[in-house]
Amino acid sequence: MLIKIVNALLAVLGGVAGAVVLFYLLNKFAEILPSRWEERLKPYLFLLPAFAAIALYLIYPTIQTLVYSFANAASTQFVGFKNYSDLLTSSAFQNTLFNTLLWIIVVPAGTIVLGLMIASLADRLRPSGEKFAKTLIFLPLAIGAVGAGAIWKFIYAANPPTQHQIGLLNGIVTGFGGNPVNWLQLSSGRLNSFLLMVMLLWAQAGFAMVLLSAAIKGVPTDTLEAARLDGASEGAIFFRIVIPQIRTTLVTVFITVLIGVLKTFDIVYVMTNGNFNTNVVAVDFYNQLFTNSNAGYAAAIVVMLMIVIIPVMVYQVRQFRAEEVAR
Amino acid sequence: MASISYDHATVQYPGAERPSVNALDLEIADGEFLVLVGPSGCGKSTSLRAIAGLEAVTDGTIRIGEKDVTHLPPKDRDIAMVFQNYALYPHMSVADNMGFALKIAGMKKDEIRTRVEDAARILDLTEYLERKPKALSGGQRQRVAMGRAIVRSPQAFLMDEPLSNLDAKLRVQTRTEIAALQRRLGTTTVYVTHDQVEAMTMGDRVAVLKDGYLQQVDTPRNLYDRPDNVFVAGFIGSPAMNLIDVDLDQDGAVLGGRSFPLPRAVMSTLGAENARTATVGFRPESVRVVNEGEGFPFEVVVVEELGSDAYAYGTLHTNREAGADDGKLVTIRVDARRTPMKGETIHLQIAAEDAHVFSTETGRRVSGERVGPPVPAS
Secondary structure, three states: OHHHHHHHHHHHHHHHHHHHHHHHHHHHHHHHOOHHHHHHHHHHHHHHHHHHHHHHHHHHHHHHHHHHOOEOOOOOOEOOOHHHHHHHHOHHHHHHHHHHHHHHHHHHHHHHHHHHHHHHHHHOOOHHHHHHHHHHHHHHHHHOHHHHHHHHHHHHOOOOOOOOOOOHHHHHHHHOOOOOOOHHHOOHHHHHHHHHHHHHHHHHHHHHHHHHHHHHHHOOHHHHHHHHHOOOOHHHHHHHHHHHHOHHHHHHHHHHHHHHHHOOOHHHHHHOOOOOOOOOHHHHHHHHHHHOOOHHHHHHHHHHHHHHHHHHHHHHHHHHHHHHHHO | OOOEEEEEEEEOOOOOOOOOEEEEEEEEOOOOEEEEEOOOOOOHHHHHHHHHOOOOOOEEEEEEOOEEOOOOOHHHOOEEEEOOOOOOOOOOOHHHHHHHHHHHOOOOHHHHHHHHHHHHHHHOOHHHOOOOHHHOOHHHHHHHHHHHHHOOOOOEEEEEOOOOOOOHHHHHHHHHHHHHHHHHHOOEEEEEEOOHHHHHHHOOEEEEEEOOEEEEEEOHHHHHHOOOEHHHHHHOOOOOOEEEEEEEOOOEEEEOOEEEEOOHHHHHHHHHOOOOEEEEEEOHHHEEEEOOOOOEEEEEEEEEEOOOOEEEEEEEOOOOOOOOOOOOOEEEEEOOOOOOOOOOEEEEEEOHHHOEEEEOOOOEEOOOOOOOOOOOOO
């Protein structure tokens, strides 16, 4: 244990010291140059390490993935669009896409509604109560998906009817005299997928709440008072005065959660590994690559995912810039 | 339109040691323009917000017309308010801002449009109706806030320092416009300001508040001529009234080593109080420069020339022990064409009938009786 802590400390210190040495040397190098060149080159020299890291860890793999998506399972031969056409015509992958679509529709909107509800309700508590409630609701975000998976496994756990039910849900069901249900295998109406979405909602609601709560508190009180004098009910004030004024935060939360949803992997992997009709794109990618050893399919899936995410990202960056300008 | 009345209205915030507004009794007549004025923290805004229902009245009642509204929610009071920061809805166009209350009330769209356009014409906002508040200047935003109030034809307008975010020139111009608009519409208006010039120029009557207590309510003229106490005397008027603590002798006050005779009635009142001292106040314009040998010597420290007027600041030798007059500068108005020099000593005569005498102990006025009870202007 001690050795691990020491290692971690050494790694942190080494990393920082390495960066300091690197920038020191770059600076020294720049100073050797004639002063005209020094001024011109210095910014680029300082940016170089970051660019190099991005190129090595982000741009190069992206291009490589793009290339592999047109190659066969072992990446030894180009096969054109075969990977894409195979995937898009296979019913299993269509199923995966359908599940992913469900996640996209339900989770971001659900997170917003839940976060708004919690934020505006917590806003009415006394300050100490508000803090306590918010801390509790924010906690799941700090646990991490695998920890959350362990917790929710216990909630959804099912034992044969003859044994004690350790799962919370089945405890309730059998407590009322029902038969235990194997929740995660209940794919009719995609119920098991929705049960997994509940986990992500549980984890993300805190994040949404924090941002939305700050935004709601930022709405000028006098506009609320003006609306009250204008005869608006509390509901009308919320929907016609508060919501429009926190629109940019709503969009930011929505997009952040949306991107998170598109990348959802851990929850599904831990809980069902994509079985029982709960597969989503990211889990499918992982299984194609590491279980089926089909680098071609895996790369094609990732490329399709990327194509879907890019417009969302572009919109987010634009939105962010517009906000900066408005400030 | 309606009258508004405070009946012993008290507002105390939870946890506060003393009420922000203390047993306020005030009648505001139908159609009157009443200004609430006072320094920061005097309770003027709280009094105003209590009419709107934005602050809970802890004791007493508030009536709008005949209706007791003390515990009515804001939306049921039919009151429009203009906020200090205008409180425009940033996501709505000017037209939507102005029409919001009517829309909430369920009025038909074309009728809303007509009303908004009428108001916009009055306020010179017609060409800005489709703009968002963000794209307007401060003065235009202020007019939109006014417009939002007038389209509703409410029982009363409440205005909470609506001019304080405008620059000095625009403030003076808008002040006149608001006063003129109110006369034209005849809507009962309660207006809060900390600026006594605004109060004096706009109000039919002015109510002066301090520390949650109503000090005096009267027409601007009477407030100026017959302030009820030292606070009102010092607060109303610009430059402020000179207030000097003086010792008393048989005939009056000792001022500048001389006796300053005070009316018999004043002396007998002070005598009844067993007062050895009094506070004498006089306005900067109620002094006359006289020849040497007459009047009181006055050493000029600073001269301010304003064009039409000039004010000289200086010390009046009251012959009290050093420090008794705190070296407080006295302000006098002098002839703008013949201003005294800095450092010069001139001689002043103060007309006895222009002197205001207050009890040093209670701060209340002792000179002269009040002209009568305050008369609400119609």
